Amino acid sequence: MGQVTLRGIGKRYGSTEVIRGIDLEVQDGEFMVFVGPSGCGKSTTLRMIAGLESITAGELLIDGKVVNTLHPAARGTAMVFQSYALYPHMTVAENMGFALRMAGIGAAERARQVGRAAEILRITELLARFPRELSGGQRQRVAIGRAIVRKPSVFLFDEPLSNLDAALRVDMRIELTRLHADLGTTMIYVTHDQVEAMTMGDRIAIFHEGRLAQVGAPLDLYHRPANTFVAGFLGAPRINLIDCPSAHHALWQQWLQCQADRPSAGRAAPSRLGVRPEHLQVVPVGSGVPATVVMAEHLGDCSILHVQVAGIAGLFNLKSVRDSGTFAAGTLIGIAADAASVLAFDADGRRLA
Amino acid sequence: MRQTAAALLQALARRDLAAASRILTDVLPVRLSPATVPYVLISPFVLLFLVFSLFPLVFSLYLAFHVWEPTDGLAAMTYVGIDNFRFALGDDWFWKSLGNTVWMALASGVPQHLVAIPLACFLNSGLGRGRDLAVGVFFLPYITSTVAIAILFSSLFSTDYGLINLALAHLHGIPLLGTLLPAQPVDWMGRPENIKPAISLIVFWRYLGFNVVLYLAALQTIPGDLYEAARMDGAGWFRQFWFITLPSLRPMLFFAVTLSVIGGLQLFEEPFILTGGKGGSDQAGMSTAIYLYRTAFDFNDFGAASAMSWLLFFLVAGLTYATNRAFRPRAGSQ
Ligand SMILES: Nc1ncnc2c1ncn2[C@@H]1O[C@H](COP(=O)(O)OP(=O)(O)OP(=O)(O)O)[C@@H](O)[C@H]1O
Ligand SMILES: [Mg+2]
Numbered sequence A: 001m002g003q004v005t006l007r008g009i010g011k012r013y014g015s016t017e018v019i020r021g022i023d024l025e026v027q028d029g030e031f032m033v034f035v036g037p038s039g040c041g042k043s044t045t046l047r048m049i050a051g052l053e054s055i056t057a058g059e060l061l062i063d064g065k066v067v068n069t070l071h072p073a074a075r076g077t078a079m080v081f082q083s084y085a086l087y088p089h090m091t092v093a094e095n096m097g098f099a100l101r102m103a104g105i106g107a108a109e110r111a112r113q114v115g116r117a118a119e120i121l122r123i124t125e126l127l128a129r130f131p132r133e134l135s136g137g138q139r140q141r142v143a144i145g146r147a148i149v150r151k152p153s154v155f156l157f158d159e160p161l162s163n164l165d166a167a168l169r170v171d172m173r174i175e176l177t178r179l180h181a182d183l184g185t186t187m188i189y190v191t192h193d194q195v196e197a198m199t200m201g202d203r204i205a206i207f208h209e210g211r212l213a214q215v216g217a218p219l220d221l222y223h224r225p226a227n228t229f230v231a232g233f234l235g236a237p238r239i240n241l242i243d244c245p246s247a248h249h250a251l252w253q254q255w256l257q258c259q260a261d262r263p264s265a266g267r268a269a270p271s272r273l274g275v276r277p278e279h280l281q282v283v284p285v286g287s288g289v290p291a292t293v294v295m296a297e298h299l300g301d302c303s304i305l306h307v308q309v310a311g312i313a314g315l316f317n318l319k320s321v322r323d324s325g326t327f328a329a330g331t332l333i334g335i336a337a338d339a340a341s342v343l344a345f346d347a348d349g350r351r352l353a
Numbered sequence B: 001m002r003q004t005a006a007a008l009l010q011a012l013a014r015r016d017l018a019a020a021s022r023i024l025t026d027v028l029p030v031r032l033s034p035a036t037v038p039y040v041l042i043s044p045f046v047l048l049f050l051v052f053s054l055f056p057l058v059f060s061l062y063l064a065f066h067v068w069e070p071t072d073g074l075a076a077m078t079y080v081g082i083d084n085f086r087f088a089l090g091d092d093w094f095w096k097s098l099g100n101t102v103w104m105a106l107a108s109g110v111p112q113h114l115v116a117i118p119l120a121c122f123l124n125s126g127l128g129r130g131r132d133l134a135v136g137v138f139f140l141p142y143i144t145s146t147v148a149i150a151i152l153f154s155s156l157f158s159t160d161y162g163l164i165n166l167a168l169a170h171l172h173g174i175p176l177l178g179t180l181l182p183a184q185p186v187d188w189m190g191r192p193e194n195i196k197p198a199i200s201l202i203v204f205w206r207y208l209g210f211n212v213v214l215y216l217a218a219l220q221t222i223p224g225d226l227y228e229a230a231r232m233d234g235a236g237w238f239r240q241f242w243f244i245t246l247p248s249l250r251p252m253l254f255f256a257v258t259l260s261v262i263g264g265l266q267l268f269e270e271p272f273i274l275t276g277g278k279g280g281s282d283q284a285g286m287s288t289a290i291y292l293y294r295t296a297f298d299f300n301d302f303g304a305a306s307a308m309s310w311l312l313f314f315l316v317a318g319l320t321y322a323t324n325r326a327f328r329p330r331a332g333s334q
Helices: A042-050 A092-102 A107-121 A136-149 A166-183 A194-200 A218-223 A228-233 A250-260 B002-013 B017-027 B034-063 B083-090 B092-126 B128-143 B146-156 B163-172 B192-219 B224-232 B237-265 B269-274 B288-297 B302-327
Strands: A004-013 A016-026 A031-035 A057-062 A077-080 A154-158 A186-190 A203-208 A211-216 A240-243 A272-275 A280-283 A289-298 A303-308 A315-320 A332-337 A343-345 B066-068 B077-079
Touching: A004 A042, A016 A042, A016 A057, A016 A211, A031 A042, A031 A194, A042 A077, A042 A154, A042 A186, A077 A136, A077 B224, A092 A107, A092 A136, A107 A136, A136 A166, A166 A186, A166 A194, A194 A218, A203 A218, A203 A228, A211 A218, A211 A228, A228 A240, A228 A272, A228 A343, A240 A250, A250 A272, A250 A289, A250 A332, A280 A315, A303 A332, B002 B017, B017 B034, B034 B066, B034 B302, B066 B083, B066 B302, B083 B302, B092 B128, B092 B192, B092 B237, B092 B288, B092 B302, B128 B192, B146 B163, B146 B192, B146 B269, B192 B237, B192 B269, B224 B237, B237 B302, B269 B288, B288 B302
Parallel strands: A031 A186, A031 A203, A077 A154, A154 A186
Antiparallel strands: A004 A016, A004 A057, A203 A211, A240 A272, A272 A343, A280 A332, A289 A303, A289 A332, A303 A315, B066 B077
């Protein structure tokens, strides 16, 4: 069991309110990802769930029981720290078995449980080593192993992969996803890496200034963001947005046309329109809205064009899969949005359709 | 002059010895070639080291194998082989001074660490803003002159008017506790059985702050998330102290205990001043350092004193090695 419920959870330090009321239901066995820009309160929320930070407002329930003031060790949660926080003077086996030792479990039983966790993570040959004799990736595994040994009902991860190099991060990402599938335990995972968020999470909770901006399945959030913040946060390069002052511009007119194609398009007049880079196409100069290539980034599998449209400040991003090599800076092109791909937002940034 | 010095430093920072030699040649009466510049510049240190460190060291080793009447000049030395060592090892007072030294080193040193570590932990976690002030107060005795401290404690330990006896007299009035305490004023510095405890107390008090500062510095380098991890693993405050703090302090513990061992075995100033340079009645406060000082300067036996100082050195070296064995971190963890 590992159902975590947050009811109006808040946190203030003195007079500054850093978490302003979070309501969230994490289902048993779910992989929930917390993302958001730096300082939005992801770690604070996670640490309140762990019990390392006191809760100043609201209720935290684990499996239906209020645990606001329960000791961290008694909540059935296990945390993997960004810095790993391995005990430097203990061997890997002692690190992993520390919680069992604190719980008064005998040496033989400890060794058995540590051995089994080590097998799952393939670190059996490291058990006698000290943390400083391990690579970053191995330390990460030990930290995860230490959490597994406790057989928690909820795993808490605070940016566990951010100290690893890019290749190792991809491996560990896959491994953690597999681990989740194997163990079937609830996991709450904090990251600021949206690739991790999109690929690992059953659901994503996007934080913004101490509140939840939106909660949902990754692709739902991507295609149906609740507001301009979520639309801008997910997706790289960022979504292209234009404001109503450009209403008489050809680009606005074109996008508005596309937006009207959406089956869900409402009647309200949008004050902002957005198109993701992969939904902006290069078309012959005559058709579409004329634009000038300012910079082209060729990534091999695709090209990212930064283009300037006369009469609109700021650059637009296009992600094109074809014709990648042919655009140099200064090339004149036409751009057009895909039908039904345009998102419309109201004056407060909420999505209309 | 300032400009010359600045120009010289710049030239040296550039490792431009030719420029440095030009600058020095301008101000010195002799011409210096670039190759000799480095040697000239380090010569003050080397000279001081040779005169005040290396020479006494070698000379005392030499003396240890000779008898010497200093008033008759250097020619009055006679080689006697290991006689001085044999004499020292057969000398009752030497053994007595060693016993005194070890007694006082333990009685002042062990409590230093037993008190300094919890105190440092308390200061580290408990006090917030007041911490620097508290550390300063504890550190003050360490930077105070030994003479001033000795005078202060002479008056505190004074038999008839000392504050300590006054306090004891008041406490004696309290039921239960009072029966454990002496009814008569204690003759602290006069009676042999009281001298060592009194001196140990002073030494303990004096170096406590120094150790607190050492441990506080070590405590501040322990990452906070280790304690958070331990808390999540179910360790209460005592087990956090035992399993996280103490092992993390181990390198500093080794360093601080080593300093205590070396300092304790060379104990000199405090007992010297408090006992008037003689070691007190029945030589109860005579440390080895005092005894070898007296052997040389009161009894004029420089050879035996040198031999004793080398014996003391070997004892210090041996105990330092033992400390190292006892406190060094587990292989691989550092
Ligand atoms: N002890 C504290 N006292 C005051 N403010 C704090 C304290 N701890 C955190 N904060 C504030 O709370 C806010 C949220 O911090 P938190 O660490 O949860 O952010 P985060 O989302 O994890 O960011 P990051 O991605 O950078 O780790 C920040 O604005 C931070 O300044
Ligand atoms: Mg964080």
